[in-house]
Amino acid sequence: MVNKAAAIGRSVLAAGLLLLPPGAQAAWDFSPTATEWASWPEYCRVQYSWVNSGFAYEYADKYSLVHYERWRSTVGDKTYTHLHHYCGAIHYLTRARFETAKAQREYLVNWALENALYTYVRADPQSTVYPEIAITVARARMEKGDADAAVEVLNRAIAAQPKRYEAYGFLASVYRRLGKLTFARDALVAADAAARGNSAEVQYNLGLIELELGNVDAAVGYARKVYSRDYPLQGLRLKLQKQGRTLN
Secondary structure (H helix, E strand, O other), X not given: OXXXXXXXXXXXXXXXXXXXXXXXXXXXXXXXXXXXXXXXXXXXXXXXXXXXXOOOOOOOOOOOHHHHHHHHHHHOHHHHOOHHHHHHHHHHHHHHHOOOOHHHHHHHHHHHXXXXXXXXXXXXXXXXXXXXXXXXXXXHHHHOOOXXXXXHHHHHHHHHOOOOOHHHHHHHHHHHHOOOHXXXXXXXXXXXXXXXXXXXXXXXXXXXXXXXXXXXHHHHHXXXXXXXXXXXXXXXXXXXXXXXXXXX
């Protein structure tokens, strides 16, 4: 039997060869479209710009050293050094979402997981971007049909930073996809507490889950909170209206 740790090590090494630092290869192994570039977090754009510094690429040298150092300080040196693999994972998952050919889609998802894991296992669990890295790993796991592994990585992120609400929110979406609505609600209640009631998105999703569970009064309560903040999505309101409930 192949040693599991050795197999993971080879997998991570393969990801490491994909996105090498300046001097090892001219650029990352992909080129974003203008829309993809605009959708990336700024720290990913800064990393991409820096990795391609000095080369004749469209997005090279778009940011100054000041930007680079600011994000390195914000994210933390340990995590930022390997962050470009996580950024690559975002890219591959986005491409996979719109890929219709099964084999190519699987290829993109696999590369997304490899790159996300490369950053994840090297990241500081207290880094400000750690929850997002964990969510990206979980997303790739879900794309591969491994919900248990997705739940595990999200719970680790929650344990590392219990006051951040993002991992709770994605955990809720995993449970919802599994049909475990009570678990999903519990995760969202925890997310709402972590966000101190300040996330309209979390409360919107709580309203939807309560409605699915048949708790219409609770759903109305969340809807009133959400729409008092001019939340743009109207799905919850429309669902309540179909049940004869208004928010007046």
